[in-house]
Amino acid sequence: MSIAVLGAGAFGTALALSLSREGHAVRIWARDPETVASINEAHRAPRLPDIALPDSITASTDIDDVAQAGTLLLAVPMQALHATLARVEAPLTGQRLVACCKGVDLTELTGPTGVIAHAKPEAIPAILTGPSFADDIARDLPTALTLACADDAAGKALQHQLSTGALRLYRTTDTIGAELGGALKNVIAIACGACIGEGLGDSARAALMTRGFAEMTRLAAKLGAKPETLAGLSGLGDLALTCTSELSRNYRFGLALGRGEVFDASLTVEGVKTAEAVRRLAERLEIDLPICAMVHEVGARDTSVAEAIRYLLNRPLKEE
Ligand SMILES: NC(=O)c1ccc[n+]([C@@H]2O[C@H](COP(=O)([O-])OP(=O)(O)OC[C@H]3O[C@@H](n4cnc5c(N)ncnc54)[C@H](O)[C@@H]3O)[C@@H](O)[C@H]2O)c1
Numbered sequence: 001m002s003i004a005v006l007g008a009g010a011f012g013t014a015l016a017l018s019l020s021r022e023g024h025a026v027r028i029w030a031r032d033p034e035t036v037a038s039i040n041e042a043h044r045a046p047r048l049p050d051i052a053l054p055d056s057i058t059a060s061t062d063i064d065d066v067a068q069a070g071t072l073l074l075a076v077p078m079q080a081l082h083a084t085l086a087r088v089e090a091p092l093t094g095q096r097l098v099a100c101c102k103g104v105d106l107t108e109l110t111g112p113t114g115v116i117a118h119a120k121p122e123a124i125p126a127i128l129t130g131p132s133f134a135d136d137i138a139r140d141l142p143t144a145l146t147l148a149c150a151d152d153a154a155g156k157a158l159q160h161q162l163s164t165g166a167l168r169l170y171r172t173t174d175t176i177g178a179e180l181g182g183a184l185k186n187v188i189a190i191a192c193g194a195c196i197g198e199g200l201g202d203s204a205r206a207a208l209m210t211r212g213f214a215e216m217t218r219l220a221a222k223l224g225a226k227p228e229t230l231a232g233l234s235g236l237g238d239l240a241l242t243c244t245s246e247l248s249r250n251y252r253f254g255l256a257l258g259r260g261e262v263f264d265a266s267l268t269v270e271g272v273k274t275a276e277a278v279r280r281l282a283e284r285l286e287i288d289l290p291i292c293a294m295v296h297e298v299g300a301r302d303t304s305v306a307e308a309i310r311y312l313l314n315r316p317l318k319e320e
């Protein structure tokens with residue numbers, strides 16, 4: 001079954017590169033002709049400029065043509081997923097749509113598999129998520145991810161199709177748990193970056209990671225996810241990576257907030273809008289997610305990092 005990627009950013013290009021090493025010819029859809037020309041003529045993707053692409057990776061601005069592949073990797077930012085799927089006019093009956101983005105949609109208040117199911121009910125939704133930097137995958141460094149698909153037969157087929165010599169996929173049918181882990185870890189990573197940027201130390205970061213993980217698990221359980229999914233690669237694994245590495249844009253965004261520095265607005269920082277979506281979701285479900293709420297306020301510049309920390313420290317004492 002053929003493979004294509006919608007979105008020519010760092011992650012989509014890295015996945016295409018990884019799959020091309022296994023002998024797949026991969027087509028990429030990009031919305032702008034400059035990116036398509038760069039991939040087809042210079043064999044470079046603008047968001048991964050240091051890595052040469054093979055001839056087997058080609059690009060097009062014609063989304064209906066690219067979207068004919070049996071497996072479509074959806075690697076646009078989360079808030080662009082719905083609009084990207086809406087651009088595809090042809091029905092995608094029985095095609096496997098694998099979300100590669102992390103977040104919660106601000107309009108629908110669902111993760112990517114919910115957006116896919118809503119926009120393209122005739123397709124099979126799945127998600128590929130877990131600890132991985134595009135640059136590591138592009139350099140063929142060892143990586144383990146979660147492939148979640150409610151249809152286990154389709155999930156098994158995807159697991160085999162998308163695993164490579166360096167990219168090892170574990171499988172689950174718990175799409176809600178997998179997508180919420182990937183979405184919320186970005187919010188907690190912003191909190192951790194802000195904590196370090198403000199000079200509050202590694203002990204405070206460990207507290208935020210642990211209590212952040214409790215918030216991730218609380219929300220996911222409320223929405224029917226399995227706790228063990230949150231404890232896996234897509235939750236705890238990605239939380240550990242993103243909250244401790246300066247390669248993470250979410251963590252670096254938090255660092256800039258804590259240091260009072262300006263952050264490059266052209267970079268994709270999924271945790272900002274996801275914090276807002278998660279706050280609305282928490283209000284609707286009547287659950288308490290105080291770290292996520294503070295990240296939303298600090299990200300929107302409604303509260304300073306110092307005020308947010310003071311609020312978190314002065315909440316009523318409780319059992320762990
Ligand atoms: N970069 C990583 O290391 C990494 C790893 C795992 C998952 N992800 C996830 O992959 C997703 C994409 O991230 P990325 O790092 O590839 O981003 P990126 O910033 O490198 O690229 C985003 C791409 O999407 C395109 N795009 C932006 N808005 C669009 C729109 N409205 N319609 C169509 N295309 C649009 C941009 O032109 C660009 O090509 C995110 O959800 C991210 O969390 C990224």
Ligand SMILES: O=P(O)(O)OC[C@H](O)CO
Pocket residue numbers: 102130131132133186189238241242247248249250251268269270
């Ligand atoms: O750069 P970030 O913060 O989007 O993180 C990239 C990946 O999601 C890490 O798993």
